[in-house]
Amino acid sequence: MSIEVRDLWKRFGDFTALRDVSLHVEPGELLALLGPSGSGKTTLLRLIAGLERPDTGTISFEGEDATERSVRDRRVGFVFQHYALFRHMTVFENVAFGLRVRPRETRPAEPEIQARVHELLDLVQLEGLARRMPTQLSGGQRQRVALARALAVQPRVLLLDEPFGALDARVRRELRRWLRKLHDELGITSLFVTHDQEEALELADRIVVVNEGRIEQVGTPDEVYRRPATPFVFGFLGEANWLSTTIDGRKARIGFRPDDLEIALGPLDGHSFAARVSRVQSLGGRVKLELTSAAGALVRADVPAERVRTLALSPGAEVWAAPRELQVFESD
Amino acid sequence: MTRGSNGVLPGFGLTLGFSVLYLSLLVLVPLSALFFRTASLSVADFFAAVASPRAIAAYQLSFGASLLAALANAFFGLVLAWVLTRYRFPGRELVDAFVDLPFALPTAVAGITLTTLLARNGWLGQFLEPLGIHAAYTPLGVTIALTFIGLPFVVRSVQPVLEDLEAEAEEAAASLGAGRLETFRRVLFPALWPALVTGSALAFARSLGEYGSVVFISGNMPLRTEIVPLLIVTKLEQYDYAGATAVATVMLVSSFALLLAINGLQAIGRRRLAGAGAGE
Amino acid sequence: MTAATLTHETGQASAPSLRAALQDPPAVRWTLLVLALGFVFLFLFLPLAAVFVEALSGGLTTYWAAITDPVALKAIELTLIVAAVSVPLNAVFGVSAAWAIARFEFPGKNLLITLIDLPFAVSPVISGLIFVLLFGAQGLFGPWLVEHGVKIIFAVPGILLATTFITFPFVARELIPLMQEQGSEEEEAAISLGASGWQMFRRVTLPNIRLGLLYGIVLLNARAMGEFGAVSVVSGHIRGKTNTIPLHVEILYNEYQSSAAFAVASLLALLALVTLVAKRVLEWRLRRERLT
Numbered sequence: 001m002s003i004e005v006r007d008l009w010k011r012f013g014d015f016t017a018l019r020d021v022s023l024h025v026e027p028g029e030l031l032a033l034l035g036p037s038g039s040g041k042t043t044l045l046r047l048i049a050g051l052e053r054p055d056t057g058t059i060s061f062e063g064e065d066a067t068e069r070s071v072r073d074r075r076v077g078f079v080f081q082h083y084a085l086f087r088h089m090t091v092f093e094n095v096a097f098g099l100r101v102r103p104r105e106t107r108p109a110e111p112e113i114q115a116r117v118h119e120l121l122d123l124v125q126l127e128g129l130a131r132r133m134p135t136q137l138s139g140g141q142r143q144r145v146a147l148a149r150a151l152a153v154q155p156r157v158l159l160l161d162e163p164f165g166a167l168d169a170r171v172r173r174e175l176r177r178w179l180r181k182l183h184d185e186l187g188i189t190s191l192f193v194t195h196d197q198e199e200a201l202e203l204a205d206r207i208v209v210v211n212e213g214r215i216e217q218v219g220t221p222d223e224v225y226r227r228p229a230t231p232f233v234f235g236f237l238g239e240a241n242w243l244s245t246t247i248d249g250r251k252a253r254i255g256f257r258p259d260d261l262e263i264a265l266g267p268l269d270g271h272s273f274a275a276r277v278s279r280v281q282s283l284g285g286r287v288k289l290e291l292t293s294a295a296g297a298l299v300r301a302d303v304p305a306e307r308v309r310t311l312a313l314s315p316g317a318e319v320w321a322a323p324r325e326l327q328v329f330e331s332d
Numbered sequence: 333m334t335r336g337s338n339g340v341l342p343g344f345g346l347t348l349g350f351s352v353l354y355l356s357l358l359v360l361v362p363l364s365a366l367f368f369r370t371a372s373l374s375v376a377d378f379f380a381a382v383a384s385p386r387a388i389a390a391y392q393l394s395f396g397a398s399l400l401a402a403l404a405n406a407f408f409g410l411v412l413a414w415v416l417t418r419y420r421f422p423g424r425e426l427v428d429a430f431v432d433l434p435f436a437l438p439t440a441v442a443g444i445t446l447t448t449l450l451a452r453n454g455w456l457g458q459f460l461e462p463l464g465i466h467a468a469y470t471p472l473g474v475t476i477a478l479t480f481i482g483l484p485f486v487v488r489s490v491q492p493v494l495e496d497l498e499a500e501a502e503e504a505a506a507s508l509g510a511g512r513l514e515t516f517r518r519v520l521f522p523a524l525w526p527a528l529v530t531g532s533a534l535a536f537a538r539s540l541g542e543y544g545s546v547v548f549i550s551g552n553m554p555l556r557t558e559i560v561p562l563l564i565v566t567k568l569e570q571y572d573y574a575g576a577t578a579v580a581t582v583m584l585v586s587s588f589a590l591l592l593a594i595n596g597l598q599a600i601g602r603r604r605l606a607g608a609g610a611g612e
Numbered sequence: 613m614t615a616a617t618l619t620h621e622t623g624q625a626s627a628p629s630l631r632a633a634l635q636d637p638p639a640v641r642w643t644l645l646v647l648a649l650g651f652v653f654l655f656l657f658l659p660l661a662a663v664f665v666e667a668l669s670g671g672l673t674t675y676w677a678a679i680t681d682p683v684a685l686k687a688i689e690l691t692l693i694v695a696a697v698s699v700p701l702n703a704v705f706g707v708s709a710a711w712a713i714a715r716f717e718f719p720g721k722n723l724l725i726t727l728i729d730l731p732f733a734v735s736p737v738i739s740g741l742i743f744v745l746l747f748g749a750q751g752l753f754g755p756w757l758v759e760h761g762v763k764i765i766f767a768v769p770g771i772l773l774a775t776t777f778i779t780f781p782f783v784a785r786e787l788i789p790l791m792q793e794q795g796s797e798e799e800e801a802a803i804s805l806g807a808s809g810w811q812m813f814r815r816v817t818l819p820n821i822r823l824g825l826l827y828g829i830v831l832l833n834a835r836a837m838g839e840f841g842a843v844s845v846v847s848g849h850i851r852g853k854t855n856t857i858p859l860h861v862e863i864l865y866n867e868y869q870s871s872a873a874f875a876v877a878s879l880l881a882l883l884a885l886v887t888l889v890a891k892r893v894l895e896w897r898l899r900r901e902r903l904t
Contacts, residue, residue, distance in 0.1 A: 051340045071804050078804045084797035088819035098805035342809035344716050351709040362742035408651045415648040429892050433656050436884040438838025440858040441877040444865045445659045541735025543841035561737040580738045591733040
């Protein structure tokens with residue numbers, strides 16, 4: 001199901017959470033809303049869900065205006081950041097909730113509810129835990145119950161608010177891959193909010209980069225990483241070095257990534273510059289270098305340990321550095 | 333919490349409406365009756381009722397005894413809270429549960445029991461009388477009854493603060509050479525002080541208006557052992573509505589002032605606790 | 613004092629975990645212990661024991677006669693009626709006010725919260741007085757009531773009003789911090805899954821606040837049954853008609869029927885003990901729930 005968001009504004013008292021936001025979501029895609037805390041990405045998600053009302057603007061599902069519709073009527077599946085599992089119900093009862101509260105006319109018969117719930121618990125690999133209480137589950141398990149619960153009502157769109165934020169790194173990585181697989185299996189249009197750019201790059205079909213209530217860029221992971229529209233996008237999607245310079249009489253900022261730097265003992269073709277090594281930090285197979293350019297700017301490089309050995313680099317060494325890829329932005 | 337009242341949770345209008353209606357009918361209307369009645373009094377009548385020798389004596393007794401009781405509770409309450417939090421002894425849980433007895437026991441029962449205990453031939457009275465300590469039907473008796481009433485307030489105010497105190501601060505003081513008394517004076521007491529004052533103020537406020545537990549032991553002699561609440565009741569029984577209302581207004585105003593002060597104290601206490609946790 | 617503030621952990625900072633440098637010297641410990649326990653014995657234990665000893669001082673038959681005396685039974689009946697009316701009413705109010713306050717923002721919220729604390733600041737006698745001023749013979753509505761033959765003061769309705777007034781904060785004060793602490797996410801989740809307002813309330817909210825509600829009701833009930841000052845003012849002390857158990861105790865005591873007075877009072881003391889136990893149990897369960 002496609003989603004169309006137009007000219008959305010949302011204020012909370014004096015604070016403007018979203019400014020003039022417009023977005024189109026393709027049916028069946030897995031879309032990431034990526035941005036720092038306070039950027040408005042969760043607000044946008046909640047507006048789409050119907051958990052908040054916009055001040056102005058419209059939200060449409062499949063072409064139909066849904067702005068005035070309550071969250072109950074939008075048939076969205078919302079997975080809360082802290083799962084919001086019903087603490088006094090078993091896993092089974094949690095997942096069955098959406099089915100059990102249906103009005104009598106549309107409510108499935110109890111055997112059917114049982115079958116559906118067990119099917120879903122199988123899908124999220126929690127079969128056998130149906131009788132447990134939420135407090136007896138690990139974070140990752142609770143996450144999956146929350147997902148199963150949201151899926152039980154056969155939503156047209158799945159909305160996940162920082163789904164892996166509260167989990168530890170290893171569980172997070174596992175669940176990420178699992179979520180992608182699940183999405184491919186089910187094919188439901190899904191949006192998830194994250195502040196972790198690695199997560200967005202790994203999972204999403206497209207990424208919406210949000211900052212201070214505005215959308216900075218919408219594109220595939222490759223697009224936002226390699227062809228960032230603004231300095232913010234470049235800086236947020238990965239580590240960045242910045243140099244100021246003048247091109248054709250206009251001020252510009254050049255950004256390049258530490259792992260895109262070629263280091264040599266003599267000048268290289270392309271845009272190379274001289275620098276002195278000020279710090280060498282070895283991290284297993286890679287080495288983090290801190291270089292000071294001739295102009296006194298701090299430049300970080302991330303190079304293979306092999307290279308550092310070959311060049312016999314140590315603090316004080318004079319080198320030349322050339323970025324293999326760089327982004328140029330106009331500076332004001 | 334839904335930000336703004338146009339969030340997704342239902343029932344705002346219903347619950348707020350009902351609550352405000354209930355509050356108005358049950359609380360605001362009756363209270364305003366008091367103020368209307370007071371307003372209808374002439375200034376002269378008001379002062380006649382409020383400043384009569386009998387009333388003054390009543391204020392002195394109520395305020396004085398409540399203050400003494402609050403101070404007694406401040407001391408013993410602190411000791412009790414300390415002992416309950418810091419020491420282990422058989423029956424500790426029982427004693428801790430018992431601290432709430434004055435909350436749970438109806439005031440009339442407390443009243444007749446304390447009177448019986450402290451009467452001339454009572455369980456305790458028989459030991460006190462020979463010593464010249466007359467407890468029943470005297471201001472002393474009133475003070476004792478009010479101490480009973482106010483007991484839980486100080487203990488329950490101080491206990492949470494004591495429990496949340498970080499041992500590290502005390503250990504630091506000890507490592508820097510402070511003895512226990514020094515540590516208590518300089519490290520612990522300043523942290524407990526707001527809670528202690530709040531608890532005592534609460535006990536004081538409660539004692540001011542206390543009726544049931546005091547009315548039996550006081551003997552209710554005008555100008556001697558008549559507390560303010562009893563004065564109000566007596567005037568009512570004599571159909572002196574105006575007089576009763578006047579005195580009640582004085583009482584109410586001081587209670588409100590006290591409540592405001594207590595809220596202020598609690599706010600200071602909260603800020604202190606938060607600061608103590610955050611500032612390192 | 614709400615359960616939220618009262619679910620302290622007795623024993624959190626106590627002896628075993630208190631490191632060596634922080635132990636009070638034995639002399640101090642013993643002094644404080646004696647002081648504290650002596651105080652508790654004199655002021656708490658002794659009075660409680662005295663109630664029962666005095667109650668049984670005339671023998672078991674006198675005790676039984678006192679509490680089954682028809683007038684006493686009427687008093688018990690009235691007390692139960694008062695509780696049966698004020699507890700549900702104030703429970704509903706408490707839940708309603710807590711929902712509005714804990715889940716929404718609106719102007720005047722702080723005022724509402726302060727107003728809810730009002731009866732705690734008012735002397736019970738004044739709580740009774742205001743209803744006399746409204747509905748008494750010389751009251752605001754006095755003439756109107758006399759005209760229509762409606763008796764509020766010196767009759768049961770007055771007692772119900774005064775008691776309901778005195779006890780109305782209890783449930784609200786318990787539930788407001790509890791619901792604020794629990795947050796609204798589960799309820800939002802329920803709505804997002806298609807539940808109606810009532811379904812959300814019944815299936816999600818109520819189970820979550822169950823313990824706090826029970827706690828508030830236990831306190832409310834104890835106060836409703838034991839209230840003396842306010843009821844004394846509005847009741848008129850009409851034997852067999854407008855006397856609750858506490859008032860009946862007063863009458864017996866003033867008539868020098870000491871054993872009988874204590875016998876009836878022992879019922880209230882038993883209620884107090886039951887209340888203390890229930891309070892403790894609920895506090896413990898609330899604390900457990902909070903930690904999981």
